[in-house]
Amino acid sequence: MKALISITLEMGIAHFHTYSASLNITVLGLRFVEDSTTRHNFSPSLGETAEMRVEVIPPPSGHYSGYTFHIGIVRELSNGTDQHIDWVNVQPEQGPGAYYNWRDVDFQSKVFTWNGIPSVPFGQSALISTGRDVFTGADGNTVNIRFPAVTAGQPVPPPFYTAVAMIKGSNNNVITETRKRIFVPQVVKMVYEADAVSLMKQGRFNTAGTTNIIQKISDPEWEEMRTSIPAGAQEFIDLIGANIRFVCDSTAVSPPYKTIRIVNRIVIGNRHYSALGITRDFSFMNESMIGTGYVGMGQLYDIFPRYSNVDNGTFALPVKPHEIRSHCIRTTLHECGHMFGLVADNNVLGGDNGKHNLNPSGGIHIMDDGTAVTYERRFRRPGHEEWRWRELNEEYLKFILPKEEKTP
Numbered sequence: 198m199k200a201l202i203s204i205t206l207e208m209g210i211a212h213f214h215t216y217s218a219s220l221n222i223t224v225l226g227l228r229f230v231e232d233s234t235t236r237h238n239f240s241p242s243l244g245e246t247a248e249m250r251v252e253v254i255p256p257p258s259g260h261y262s263g264y265t266f267h268i269g270i271v272r273e274l275s276n277g278t279d280q281h282i283d284w285v286n287v288q289p290e291q292g293p294g295a296y297y298n299w300r301d302v303d304f305q306s307k308v309f310t311w312n313g314i315p316s317v318p319f320g321q322s323a324l325i326s327t328g329r330d331v332f333t334g335a336d337g338n339t340v341n342i343r344f345p346a347v348t349a350g351q352p353v354p355p356p357f358y359t360a361v362a363m364i365k366g367s368n369n370n371v372i373t374e375t376r377k378r379i380f381v382p383q384v385v386k387m388v389y390e391a392d393a394v395s396l397m398k399q400g401r402f403n404t405a406g407t408t409n410i411i412q413k414i415s416d417p418e419w420e421e422m423r424t425s426i427p428a429g430a431q432e433f434i435d436l437i438g439a440n441i442r443f444v445c446d447s448t449a450v451s452p453p454y455k456t457i458r459i460v461n462r463i464v465i466g467n468r469h470y471s472a473l474g475i476t477r478d479f480s481f482m483n484e485s486m487i488g489t490g491y492v493g494m495g496q497l498y499d500i501f502p503r504y505s506n507v508d509n510g511t512f513a514l515p516v517k518p519h520e521i522r523s524h525c526i527r528t529t530l531h532e533c534g535h536m537f538g539l540v541a542d543n544n545v546l547g548g549d550n551g552k553h554n555l556n557p558s559g560g561i562h563i564m565d566d567g568t569a570v571t572y573e574r575r576f577r578r579p580g581h582e583e584w585r586w587r588e589l590n591e592e593y594l595k596f597i598l599p600k601e602e603k604t605p
């Protein structure tokens with residue numbers, strides 16, 4: 198930490214050849230404080246704001262003259278420099294419409310707010326860039342964290358920013374500064390297409406119409422599933438502590454965010470896909486801020502009735518609504534995994550050429566190839582081992598979307 202040193206020297210001559218002197222040294226510092234009024238993990242896409250409390254040490258009795266206070270928002274790059282993103286409005290008391298990136302050092306402890314939407318003149322767009330944090334993957338191979346592009350006027354993308362609170366001297370030199378990371382979650386919005394919903398509400402019988410294979414989902418059951426599908430995906434993410442927020446279709450979200458579409462038939466462009474789920478927006482290190490993953494319910498309702506354990510009568514029918522929900526959750530997590538870069542076929546993550554885990558052991562892991570996953574497991578039938586993230590995939594998700602600063 199650089200320090201401000203102000204020296205007051207008082208000397209007086211009391212007697213002939215006798216001196217008395219006093220030396221008064223003040224070292225100015227700043228400190229970010231965490232308490233119930235602060236929020237260092239926020240989603241500007243969901244309209245939230247970061248709340249940062251800064252303390253001046255020692256607290257001024259009025260103000261320190263000749264100095265100004267600022268909070269810059271930067272990204273710390275791998276080459277040791279800072280990439281400027283925004284300045285926080287540090288004079289909120291001036292009211293709406295006013296914006297000051299400086300104030301007098303006239304407070305002891307104060308909360309400052311950042312809306313996460315950099316706008317000219319204090320904020321700016323920024324190029325995709327490489328940060329300092331390093332992930333160690335397969336065989337000790339490493340990769341630096343990547344920061345997606347920032348677009349002025351839009352909420353900033355994940356994963357994190359560094360707030361730099363500083364005091365500057367009269368010639369604009371920084372006298373003292375302190376830093377704090379501010380985390381931004383990845384938002385995933387669920388969208389349900391009407392023909393997928395009507396398919397689920399109809400259920401499925403065998404062709405003779407004698408056996409109910411998939412139970413129909415009632416209107417109230419579906420209304421509950423609208424929110425319980427994203428909530429179920431959230432549970433699996435919260436278990437590992439990655440900074441991802443699933444929201445349902447009725448939540449207002451500003452770009453950038455990613456989308457999971459629950460559809461009947463998967464059509465991307467003019468191409469039709471016969472798959473339970475797919476995405477074409479794979480993004481290693483989550484560099485790309487946009488992306489759509491699809492869950493194709495029509496494919497499930499077509500092919501599950503022909504599953505061998507249905508044919509031979511060992512699969513208890515009908516499939517229940519909560520089991521359809523589990524299938525949606527698992528497929529959502531799997532397609533999101535691809536949109537976050539799992540499992541890149543490179544020397545860090547070591548996926549196969551279909552971007553799935555090598556050696557899927559019975560489809561237990563979420564990023565195993567779908568062909569390895571039994572329907573018993575998709576539907577989370579009792580007696581079948583629960584699906585989960587493979588450890589390296591879990592560590593990667595926590596690295597690209599961290600929730601808190603690692604203590605060195």
Ligand SMILES: [Zn+2]
Pocket residue numbers: 531535552553566567
């Ligand atoms: Zn896949």
